[in-house]
Amino acid sequence: MNKSERTRQDIIEKTAVLFNEQGFAGTSYKHLMAATGLSKGCIYGHFESKDDLALAVFDFNISKLTSYFEERISKKENSVDRLLVYPTTLRNFLTLPAWEGGCPILNTSTEADDTHPLLKNRASNALISWQNKIEQLILVGIERGEIKSSTDVTELAVVIVLMIESSVMQTKVTGRLLELNIAMGFLEKMIRNIAR
Incomplete structure (x- = not known):
């Protein structure tokens, strides 16, 4: 990785939490400059626009999250245990x-559904990709004889994603873990x- 690529990556990493917490509209160039210690011109030298940076940050955040779960899932042998990584891990998502x-x-x-088509598309693709990965885990489990063959693969994958996302939303809004723990217990x- 050359110096320019390192600087670009550094900008992405230093602004990742900022965009995730404050959103696209809530993140100004002043915020970006404060987080990176770089001038607006330097940031523009590595990204065509704030939109370009926001998309790169979203991809980085998704990659980080995906890697986090994939690492834990890969340590489990049984398909059921692999699926259980989601609810057991998410009980402590605030930390x-x-x-x-x-x-x-x-x-x-939440932010981009009506305001930013490019970010909305990225979020949509990330949801679909996540659901597909869960479907694959279930299908592998059925093939191995670890999961009942009567399991509706798509239905279960959709329910897992929806329960996680809605539980995370409720916990972020209320600051309470009670409902999240109830939902993750039900999901388990x-x-x-x-x-089987």
């Missing part, structure tokens, strides 16, 4: 470094019930 500022999919979707039961 997870990968979720600093909240879920980037949820935060971006659902996942254990598909085991």
